[in-house]
Amino acid sequence: MTAVFGHGRLRLYLLKLLADGPRHGYELIRLLEERFLGLYAPSAGTIYPRLQRLEGDGLVTHTAAGGRKVYEITDAGRAELRQRADELATLESDITASVQDLSALAGEIRSEVRGSVRDLKRELREATRQTRRTRWAPPASDPAPAPGPAASDDERLLAEFDRRLAAFGTEVGALVRARRFSDSQLRTAIRVLDGALDGLRRLLR
Amino acid sequence: MTHRTVDSPQRLTLDGPVDRVDVRLLSGRLNVVATDGPARVDVTRVGRRPVHVEHRDGRLVVRQEHLRGWAGFLRWMGPLARWPRVDVSVAVPADAAADLVLVDGSLVASGLCGAARVEVTAGRITLMGLRGRTTAKITAGAVEALGVAGELDLRTVSGEVTLADSTAGHVRAQTVSGAITCDLDNPRGSDIQLTTISGGITVRVRADSDLTVRLHTTSGRVTSGFPQLRAEGGLPVLRNSEGVLGTGAGRLWASATSGSIALLARPVDVDEEGELP
Numbered sequence: 023m024t025a026v027f028g029h030g031r032l033r034l035y036l037l038k039l040l041a042d043g044p045r046h047g048y049e050l051i052r053l054l055e056e057r058f059l060g061l062y063a064p065s066a067g068t069i070y071p072r073l074q075r076l077e078g079d080g081l082v083t084h085t086a087a088g089g090r091k092v093y094e095i096t097d098a099g100r101a102e103l104r105q106r107a108d109e110l111a112t113l114e115s116d117i118t119a120s121v122q123d124l125s126a127l128a129g130e131i132r133s134e135v136r137g138s139v140r141d142l143k144r145e146l147r148e149a150t151r152q153t154r155r156t157r158w159a160p161p162a163s164d165p166a167p168a169p170g171p172a173a174s175d176d177e178r179l180l181a182e183f184d185r186r187l188a189a190f191g192t193e194v195g196a197l198v199r200a201r202r203f204s205d206s207q208l209r210t211a212i213r214v215l216d217g218a219l220d221g222l223r224r225l226l227r
Numbered sequence: 228m229t230h231r232t233v234d235s236p237q238r239l240t241l242d243g244p245v246d247r248v249d250v251r252l253l254s255g256r257l258n259v260v261a262t263d264g265p266a267r268v269d270v271t272r273v274g275r276r277p278v279h280v281e282h283r284d285g286r287l288v289v290r291q292e293h294l295r296g297w298a299g300f301l302r303w304m305g306p307l308a309r310w311p312r313v314d315v316s317v318a319v320p321a322d323a324a325a326d327l328v329l330v331d332g333s334l335v336a337s338g339l340c341g342a343a344r345v346e347v348t349a350g351r352i353t354l355m356g357l358r359g360r361t362t363a364k365i366t367a368g369a370v371e372a373l374g375v376a377g378e379l380d381l382r383t384v385s386g387e388v389t390l391a392d393s394t395a396g397h398v399r400a401q402t403v404s405g406a407i408t409c410d411l412d413n414p415r416g417s418d419i420q421l422t423t424i425s426g427g428i429t430v431r432v433r434a435d436s437d438l439t440v441r442l443h444t445t446s447g448r449v450t451s452g453f454p455q456l457r458a459e460g461g462l463p464v465l466r467n468s469e470g471v472l473g474t475g476a477g478r479l480w481a482s483a484t485s486g487s488i489a490l491l492a493r494p495v496d497v498d499e500e501g502e503l504p
Contacts (some may be wrong), residue, residue: 058262059262060261060262060263060264060321060338061260061261061262061318061337061338062260062337062338063235063338063383064373064374065355065356065392066375066390066392067373067392081382084270094259123269123270124258124260124267124317124318125256125258125269125271125316126318127258127260127312127316128256128258128260128316128335128337130354131258131260131353131355132333134355134371134373135353135371135372135391136353136371138373138391138392139371139373139389139391141410142389142391142392142408142410143389146408146410146429146431146489147429148309149358149431149452149491150429150450150452150489150491153354153450153451153452153489154450165322173317195465202455203454205434205435205492208454214449
């Protein structure tokens with residue numbers, strides 16, 4: 023079974039809906055739901071990324087009105103729509119057929135849910151890894167033994183570096199835990215840390 | 228129409244209201260979707276055993292004829308007897324209450340806003356856009372839900388539970404060995420309880436949540452994206468985490484025995500916020 027909205031066809035259909043007049047995202051979802059006689063309503067998570075991509079490609083623009091983004095088709099978008107008129111006609115008849123055929127429609131729903139679930143798992147796995155990496159790890163409780171007098175300059179510097187690194191971790195960790203910071207402050211702090219790490223990586227590799 | 232026996236693929240359109248739908252099938256695919264149009268039952272595949280469709284006083288019942296005698300006994304003997312597979316799709320008004328039972332196969336429920344109870348023994352449950360009180364139970368297999376709101380109670384034994392893009396305010400998920408993955412756009416005062424024995428729990432909630440949080444794992448590891456949560460339990464591995472996010476009006480409890488728990492912060496997208504009702 024070919025997916026009604028596979029291979030960029032939802033994108034094409036969004037463009038078609040916007041050709042009839044400017045709409046905000048939620049209206050687009052309602053219009054799609056109406057087109058499918060209420061049998062299918064795409065989620066916000068399906069619609070917004072596609073609108074953003076359309077905007078990135080210059081086919082739609084948005085204006086903010088009363089806290090809502092209203093999307094509008096551009097001339098480039100209309101040109102694209104004219105160019106793909108045949109494809110759109112096929113899509114319309116496919117939609118009509120899928121509304122008639124409940125089991126094909128359920129297939130669409132199944133594949134959309136499966137796709138979103140797969141994407142979500144990948145995204146959260148990556149986010150978990152990131153969170154683990156940026157989590158504050160306390161320094162080892164026993165400090166590194168002081169280098170002997172015979173230690174070369176290299177080793178002394180290395181030990182000094184280790185001490186500084188441990189002190190840095192302890193101090194920043196203590197600062198963060200000393201009082202409650204707002205989320206944005208912490209997020210900025212994380213970005214600063216990431217930046218520092220990036221700089222060190224570039225220096226030491 | 229009050230009663231119809233369907234023994235070949237057929238499409239039935241029902242006159243009159245439907246406020247309750249009960250489906251009992253043994254094996255195959257079952258799809259129940261909400262529609263603005265008239266209620267319909269499509270049987271696209273039917274085995275030797277016919278499907279009974281009954282519609283009376285707003286109650287729609289679809290069931291597969293039960294196996295009796297030797298055939299019923301052989302069913303338990305494994306591949307000696309083929310399961311009679313059917314594909315049934317039902318479209319009902321969104322506010323109809325649904326009670327769906329399928330022994331083996333794949334079940335899709337979409338768009339319903341009344342109470343829905345879904346039970347599958349082995350197979351897969353797919354939920355999309357449900358808005359009422361939803362209970363889903365599966366022994367072997369996954370539950371996948373997208374854009375579900377309202378109240379959710381999901382239980383599996385060996386399957387995964389995944390909730391994507393969910394605005395449900397009340398979430399209970401319980402598995403024995405399956406992973407629980409939830410991405411919640413949780414409203415204020417949410418009640419979220421996630422329990423597993425050996426699966427992992429990954430839950431992402433709004434960065435500006437108001438939740439009292441309790442995370443506990445016996446032998447796994449806790450990862451938290453909220454630095455304001457207090458960490459307990461010995462280093463190097465964190466096993467407990469507790470604390471209050473925002474006003475702490477809602478609650479989030481997650482508990483695993485040997486699985487790990489990750490609590491992540493979902494950045495709040497102001498743009499999308501204004502667009503939703």
